Amino acid sequence: xxxxxxxxxxxxxxxxxxxxxxxxxxxxxxxxxxxxxxxxxxxxxxxxxxxxxxxxxxxxxxxxxxxxxxxxxxxxxxxxxxxxxxxxxxxxxxxxxxxxxxxxxxxxxxxxxxxxxxxxxxxxxxxxxxxxxxxxxxxxxxxxxxxxxxxxxxxxxxxxxxxxxxxxxxxxxxxxxxxxxxxxxxxxxxxxxxxxxxxxxxxxxxxxxxxxxxxxxxxxxxxxxxxxxxxxxxxxxxxxxxxxxxxxxxxxxxxxxxxxxxxxxxxxxxxxxxxxxxxxxxxxxxxxxxxxxxxxxxxxxxxxxxxxxxxxxxxxxxxxxxxxxxxxxxxxxxxxxxxxxxxxxxxxxxxxxxxxxxxxxxxxxxxxxxxxxxxxxxxxxxxxxxxxxxxxxxxxxxxxxxxxxxxxxxxxxxxxxxx
Amino acid sequence: xxxxxxxxxxxxxxxxxxxxxxxxxxxxxxxxxxxxxxxxxxxxxxxxxxxxxxxxxxxxxxxxxxxxxxxxxxxxxxxxxxxxxxxxxxxxxxxxxxxxxxxxxxxxxxxxxxxxxxxxxxxxxxxxxxxxxxxxxxxxxxxxxxxxxxxxxxxxxxxxxxxxxxxxxxxxxxxxxxxxxxxxxxxxxxxxxxxxxxxxxxxxxxxxxxxxxxxxxxxxxxxxxx
Ligand SMILES: Nc1ncnc2c1ncn2[C@@H]1O[C@H](COP(=O)(O)OP(=O)(O)O)[C@@H](O)[C@H]1O
Ligand SMILES: [Mg+2]
Numbered sequence: 013x014x015x016x017x018x019x020x021x022x023x024x025x026x027x028x029x030x031x032x033x034x035x036x037x038x039x040x041x042x043x044x045x046x047x048x049x050x051x052x053x054x055x056x057x058x059x060x061x062x063x064x065x066x067x068x069x070x071x072x073x074x075x076x077x078x079x080x081x082x083x084x085x086x087x088x089x090x091x092x093x094x095x096x097x098x099x100x101x102x103x104x105x106x107x108x109x110x111x112x113x114x115x116x117x118x119x120x121x122x123x124x125x126x127x128x129x130x131x132x133x134x135x136x137x138x139x140x141x142x143x144x145x146x147x148x149x150x151x152x153x154x155x156x157x158x159x160x161x162x163x164x165x166x167x168x169x170x171x172x173x174x175x176x177x178x179x180x181x182x183x184x185x186x187x188x189x190x191x192x193x194x195x196x197x198x199x200x201x202x203x204x205x206x207x208x209x210x211x212x213x214x215x216x217x218x219x220x221x222x223x224x225x226x227x228x229x230x231x232x233x234x235x236x237x238x239x240x241x242x243x244x245x246x247x248x249x250x251x252x253x254x255x256x257x258x259x260x261x262x263x264x265x266x267x268x269x270x271x272x273x274x275x276x277x278x279x280x281x282x283x284x285x286x287x288x289x290x291x292x293x294x295x296x297x298x299x300x301x302x303x304x305x306x307x308x309x310x311x312x313x314x315x316x317x318x319x320x321x322x323x324x325x326x327x328x329x330x331x332x333x334x335x336x337x338x339x340x341x342x343x344x345x346x347x348x349x350x351x352x353x354x355x356x357x358x359x360x361x362x363x364x365x366x367x368x369x370x371x372x373x374x375x376x377x378x379x380x381x382x383x384x385x386x387x388x389x390x391x392x393x394x395x396x397x398x399x400x401x402x403x404x405x406x407x408x409x410x411x412x413x414x415x416x417x418x419x420x421x422x423x424x425x426x427x428x429x430x431x
Numbered sequence: 432x433x434x435x436x437x438x439x440x441x442x443x444x445x446x447x448x449x450x451x452x453x454x455x456x457x458x459x460x461x462x463x464x465x466x467x468x469x470x471x472x473x474x475x476x477x478x479x480x481x482x483x484x485x486x487x488x489x490x491x492x493x494x495x496x497x498x499x500x501x502x503x504x505x506x507x508x509x510x511x512x513x514x515x516x517x518x519x520x521x522x523x524x525x526x527x528x529x530x531x532x533x534x535x536x537x538x539x540x541x542x543x544x545x546x547x548x549x550x551x552x553x554x555x556x557x558x559x560x561x562x563x564x565x566x567x568x569x570x571x572x573x574x575x576x577x578x579x580x581x582x583x584x585x586x587x588x589x590x591x592x593x594x595x596x597x598x599x600x601x602x603x604x605x606x607x608x609x610x611x612x613x614x615x616x617x618x619x620x621x622x623x624x625x626x627x628x629x630x631x632x633x634x635x636x637x638x639x640x641x642x643x644x645x646x647x648x649x650x651x652x653x654x655x656x657x
Contacts, residue, residue: 017540228564333488333512334486336593338509340510425489428488
């Protein structure tokens with residue numbers, strides 16, 4: 013049957029019951045809008061929280077762990093080969109914390125296809141001198157360009173310019189807590205004492221806020237060279253090599269591989285932050301479940317209204333059939349009605365959902381933990397709109413399918429005789 | 432053979448509810464092209480039941496039904512719908528129009544379904560049919576704004592839209608006053624005489640029946656005359 017005729021008849025039936033149709037349509041719009049808003053908000057939040065971890069955490073980290081040698085001299089003894097070894101309280105060898113052959117490793121990593129970026133790090137224990145008092149501290153020597161590109165370093169800068177640690181000699185970016193304790197501001201000179209008791213003057217060029225107060229009270233950043241100077245070590249002394257991979261999911265096996273290849277310790281982001289992953293996937297799951305429940309409820313609404321429409325329009329269906337419309341034609345009409353409600357209601361829902369997301373996106377959200385975040389986070393991912401759109405069409409189609417089958421089976425004789 | 436528009440051979444039908452009884456018994460007859468046939472019989476003798484079978488809406492029967500040379504025994508729902516659409520015009524006792532559409536669209540719908548002519552051509556035809564029935568002025572009204580007699584004339588116009596080979600009517604005047612009954616009868620007569628239209632009309636109005644070409648009389652599901 014011609015499309016146009018199906019549409020013409022569906023439209024007439026719809027308009028004859030426009031109030032119910034409107035209610036059904038609003039039901040669909042509401043659920044789609046809520047679905048979009050819920051998922052946008054939940055995943056915006058997930059992204060924010062995950063970002064806290066994944067932004068700042070390397071996918072794979074190479075370092076040198078202080079540990080006892082796994083193969084002890086006793087194990088090598090041929091004489092006591094068959095016996096048990098009860099030597100306890102083994103102590104590690106006094107060793108530097110740096111990674112052996114760090115330059116060679118970085119070259120090898122840069123040549124690896126799976127690697128997106130490599131950042132060196134030198135960690136150094138220091139004391140901040142606040143008058144006579146010495147405060148514990150850590151200065152990390154970092155490659156600012158790399159940190160900015162791969163670890164969103166600038167998102168946590170609250171004052172000054174991060175690149176200055178590369179250009180200004182003997183400069184430092186201090187944690188906000190450190191700055192408070194030292195009453196230092198950008199442009200001031202602070203003093204730190206290194207592990208050998210030497211006092212070094214550093215110029216504050218910026219302030220950094222990780223959001224974790226305990227960290228911000230001790231952590232500062234300087235360039236790799238400055239930190240090596242504080243430690244009094246050579247230019248190839250690195251304590252960590254931080255690696256971002258193109259595909260984060262392969263981090264565990266890559267970590268294992270590097271551990272063997274480079275003879276260092278290696279940790280991967282998954283094992284380091286397992287709890288975050290679980291948290292986000294459960295939040296996603298809950299929001300999908302709620303969103304889909306809403307849609308199914310709207311589907312039942314459409315189902316009810318179509319059923320009612322069919323009972324009301326029994327006579328019309330009988331006339332159509334008596335005058336030569338087949339069962340299929342009649343069911344097409346009701347499917348069309350359902351899809352019209354679904355598509356119009358769904359489209360409106362997508363627009364309302366987008367609007368609500370926008371509203372939330374503009375609500376102020378101030379948090380110490382995230383200095384660069386000023387409003388509630390929203391994920392505007394197109395996939396939620398696609399899922400919602402497809403789901404609204406599918407549910408309304410299903411909601412229309414069963415009533416339409418019933419309509420197609422209406423026996424005109426029974427109706428005409430019943431008069 | 433070809434001038435038989437409809438042929439019924441040994442048509443029987445049973446109802447099983449509340450208990451099995453045979454409502455139609457071996458009914459056989461045929462209608463020639465252009466014939467105006469009336470079916471009479473006491474209430475409950477099976478006239479409507481027969482008409483529903485002949486109009487292909489009821490397929491639960493035994494025997495053969497041949498319309499326009501085609502045996503309908505093994506046709507499926509869709510094919511029967513197409514035959515109803517193209518070859519049979521049906522007029523009910525009650526007016527059975529779609530209140531969601533205006534009069535002209537009601538008349539047009541079976542024509543649009545047929546898909547042989549454009550919407551404009553179907554509209555033109557529908558106007559013509561309304562004119563034959565003298566109700567072209569009501570074309571844009573809704574059915575529920577019309578009187579009973581007018582509604583019945585709209586139904587007749589609708590039954591004519593695809594120029595069917597036969598029009599079937601089940602007590603088309605049963606619900607009308609004397610004057611309107613007269614009008615409807617005159618229309619049928621006119622269709623028969625002027626347009627050579629074949630008609631099969633169930634009626635309990637003996638005067639009506641006397642003026643048709645042939646009377647088929649049923650008694651308890653059997654043809655006793657015609
Ligand atoms: N669906 C049905 N189930 C059982 N009996 C029926 C049904 N429809 C009609 N009948 C019976 O069949 C007989 C014929 O009915 P019908 O054809 O309507 O008679 P008429 O139109 O001649 O008045 C009546 O006795 C009626 O009660
Ligand atoms: Mg009857």
